[in-house]
Amino acid sequence: MKLVLFASIFCVLSTIQQSNAQSKYALLLVGHQEDGTTSAIHEMNKIADLFQANGIGVYKFYDYNANWEEVKRVASECSFLVYSGHGSNLGIQGQVGGLIINPSVSTEKLMSELRLKNNSLILFKSVCYGAGSTAGDDEDIQVEEAKRRVTEYAYPFFEIGAAAYYANNYQNGVYNFLTDFFKGKTIKDAFVNSASTWTDIEFDVPFNRYTNKNISIASSAGGGMATRITYTNGVKKVETVPSPKSYSIAYVGDPNFSINDQR
DSSP states (O other), rough: OEEEEEOSSSSOOEEEEEOOSSSOOOEEEEOOOGGHHHHHHHHHHHHHHHHHHOOOOEEEGGGGGOOOOHHHHHTTTEEEEEEEOOOOOOOOGGGBOOOOOSSBOHHHHHHOOOOOOOOOOEESSSOTSSOOOOTTTSSSOOOOHHHHHHHHHHHHHTTTOEEEEEOOOOOOOOHHHHHHHTTTOHHHHHHHHHHHTOOEEEEEEEEETTHHHHHEEEEEEEOOEEEEEEEETTTTEEEEEEOOOOEEEEEEEEOOOOEEEEE
């Protein structure tokens, strides 16, 4: 199967860093992103600092050292998972899904092998398909397709006990969202705050796979030109293309879910 990876148009090393007597941990994953890896690591380290400033220990798995077997060993301690990397078609029956780390992890493998703490929060940072859009989109994919993509990425984590999923394709989007979340805002309020500056919220409706959760996606109108970077089997392609309407921020979960629900 040909694996096509998309680098976001929005926008080494491995360490395990934790403090003694921590009661809560975050699992931070940066998959290899070709010449964007260094920048991705820098942005993830800012998120790591934010976690630690709020008393949460961090496990860092970066670039080629983001080893799946090592990730699994610490995952059960973690109430947060933050992924920065390529989007892919490693979901069930070729749908979107999976994690592009070392080695790549399909949705099926993720559900059978990964175990996080119950009520964990999943955050996708600039992951194509994760909030709906991908750098490979040539035109408006329409709301239903965006919803399908977000659903395919989010629901596997709920199958293993996660409480909520949030995806943001903007550079500081996840960082700003977490800042609000740590202040005690609900996931819906933090989502609305993150979506209010650059995007319009398309809908906030019940999630068809879990009746106690909602799904919401925010979009921007597009227009003008953008630089698109794609990788097909490791081959980089850079193009200047029209910028279509994009679906850039999403959440799935109980709208009232907050950090208090993890205690």
